[in-house]
Amino acid sequence: MRLDLEKVVLFAMRSHLNERTSVNLSKCASTTLRWVLLGVFFLAVGALSAQTTGMPKSFNELLNAVVRIDVREVSYDTGVKRFSAGVGSGVIVSKTGLILTNAHVASPKAIELLVTLSSLERVGAKLVGWDHWTDLALLQLDLDEIKRRKLRFTHALFGDSDKLYPGQVVYAVGTPHGLTRTVTRGIISNNRRYFQDNRGVRGYETGEFNTWLQTDAAINPGNSGGPLVTEKGAVIGISSRGYLGANNLGFAIPGNIARRVADGLAHDGSITRSYIGIVPRELLDLEGFYALALNEGMLINSVDPGSPAAGAGLRAGDVLLAIDGQRVDGRFPEQLPPIQNAIASRPVGSTVVLTVKRGTETRDYSVVTEKLESQVGEELAFEKWGLTVRKVSKAYARNNQLPDATGLIVLGVQAGFPAAVAGLSHGAIITSINQQKITSVDVARKIYSAYEAKPEPTLVEAQRFFQVSLYILKP
Amino acid sequence: MKSPSTSVSPPAKSGSDSDRISAPSAPGTRPFARRLLTACALVGLALTSHAAEIRDLWKERLKSVVAIEFFTETELDRRPTVIFGTVIDREGTVVFSGAAVNARSTPTELKDFRVYLPGENVRNYASATYIGQDVFTTWHYVKVAESLWPSLVPITNFAGPASTTTGVQLAQDVWGIALRAKDEDFTPYILSARISLMQTIPQRTAVCMDDVAGPGLPVFDSKGVFLGLGMPGFAQSYLQFSQRSPSGEQVALVNIGETGAFQLADEILPYLNRRPLNVYGRSVPWFGWYGLQPTDPEVAAHLKIDIGVVVSEVLAGSPAEKSGLQPRDVVVAMDGKPLPRLKPDRVMVNYLVREVARHAIGDVVKVTVLRNGERVDVAAKLVEEPKLFREAERKYFDKLGFTAREFVYGDGIMRRAPVAEHQGVIAHFVKANSPAATAGLVTDDWIKEIDGTPVKSYKEAIDQLAAIQADSSRAETVLLIRRGGDTQVLRIKLK
Known part of the structure; x- marks a missing residue:
């Protein structure tokens, strides 16, 4: 069966701190949570009595390589540069402190990445590179800090994801809704699922070059970037997404693909495709x-x-x-x-x-x-205009029947600021400013800095559904 | 008052006929109370004699109004439309509003025109013939069967001297005719109101404090002089508070049975002779500018003009292209006259469209534009507009479940296709759950290939589709369609 993305809402498994879900968790603490905890306790007792031997040592070692990632990042959606925070998961994959996670957890928009090790110590990290096509990103732990604070970490080992079979028991480890080091269990429901999503990783394309593992191990927002592992603790996938409103239809990037992409990112900082x-x-x-x-x-x-x-x-x-x-x-x-x-x-x-x-x-x-280029171009904010934009990319122009990659797409305007007052709004494409064609971001930046130095009425030409209108940005 | 479609709300049960006429709202409703109060305050003690006079004028002028019913026959159904019209001559010609006919319909789909006299038993209707739509006024014309002509009086009989209508004033008291729904025999009634606003949009229009006439029906002054025709679709903005939107949601309400706005007789009487020569309303003069966008006052001030209109596109092969008009030119004058500053800004677009439509084929249109800060004059001879949507041929294939429509020039504009690519057919209609719909065909898909053969002409496509449909041994047919910038291969299973 082909998964039809237009009919089913997919949600990326990354939880936002300010989302209602996490608020609810803290609100219900007094009574409901007690019952939940009681339930958890019984389940744990049941599991223990059934499995007296416990999990293999290698599985426990894997648990020590799973981290929580707290991300602070910028967003350009509202006409002003804003900061938002989110939580995801990751897995340390090398002795040198490289962490594999999802591209929708850690993107170039991240300005702060904080990694919580299994020892509950928090360490900074930097983005090495990302590849939204496979929804993968690679981070580097701050080794100086590790050394200075005399911290230790272990790394996970990969299994062979090509050898997985439907029905095989797998475990998802991660930080669903901020609940650190949660292990859920399921089976491989399908080992070669196809779906392609043109806007899957926060507006970026994904899924064209890889198949996905489907599992019924519970994957919730926050699980994103955490590993899907075998009973022995070998990483065979990176949990990425699930169906909203469905019962345990979760998806992970196969480990073999993840390993290849991680190698490429470690080497070049990006994956170049034709x-x-x-x-x-x-x-x-x-x-x-x-x-x-x-x-x-x-x-x-x-x-x-x-x-x-x-x-x-x-x-x-x-x-x-x-x-x-x-x-x-x-x-x-x-x-x-x-x-x-x-x-x-x-x-x-x-x-x-x-x-x-x-x-x-x-x-x-x-x-x-x-x-290969994404249809999502560079984003920037013109704070004094109350305007945030994204460059029209070659791919965007092709998909939208534009003659060339000239222009900036308006992402947002801030109420009361010149762009909003002039009547610009989300979705308009700015093609020229002060009669200069916006062939690159630099052209716009230059005009904007001139405005910053000496604010004067600025003539903007923009189009919406190919209808051209003029706007004046007044200081 | 109630719309003709909401026939469940009957008029005053307790009142006599004359009560109903002077107070058309159901008793107890606020408009009724307000209207009554206004009436009392206005005419005071002279009420009885004045009312009698208006009643006589009203009765006489009822002969100028009719209700019209017609049926739009589409692939699957036959839908009735009821609208009101005004008689314009002694040969049974009636005009009704442009908005009454769906723009996707072709005149050949409009069937079975029936004309009803106000208050007559609806069984006694007369048939009528559709004449067409005039491109300048946008009115539709119908001609009523001769048997009804003696009962009709043209509205021109009630036209006053030019000074009366041009002298229409704010705060003037006016009255008009409205008709009830079909299930009430289109019973006529009177509305009256006071003019509260005069606007040029771009036709001179009077807006009243209350509903003044049925849409498409005439308005008169106290002496019975024809002042104008009620405008349909005149919306009023309200905030609606409900549990779903406790902070209020903006809604626009349109009274479809009555209107508070009317176009002045000056905008009507001089153009009544623009009777279309054919059902398609040809000839249609074409200049070829597209995507007109008015400048707002700030932009105009910046460009040091009073008002301008930006041309988004200049259409290929059009007079505008030949004149040297360029995309992004800002129009500031037409035929030597600077553009008037009409409000709201978007009225400017209607103004320019109308100014072109006012001309005849072969007329030279002169346009002054602002280009890179300089004024440039361009001029071109108007030609016939390329084939219109309503003129495009179409054919329904019931086994496949879709209508193929000829690709016309406008399709090329909508799909941003260069003229050289203007080939293929359009899926004008796709029947739900049909083989075509199941295969993924949707309305307005552009069919480029049928079974691997590029569609070169409408005729070829129709022949090919007919052959496919006639071949009972066929299991499938494959279409290559274009939707937006993408193409898709669709497989229609016939078995």
């Missing part, structure tokens, strides 16, 4: 229509306008048979990420030969790859 601009779709029962053999080919559902694939002459409705002579089988949705990855993992600027069937004709197309 892009050609085809949107794939599983063939399902369309083999007959396209006169294909079974288990052959992948449908190209859409070709991004202006992309390398479009330039090479590829069209929607084409069937991709092979990449550089390597046969492709995209009959089912979960087979799509590896195919996408086959293209994405080519070096940027390399030539990929695609064998494509159109009608009865089959021929090769040479496509030169570009660097």
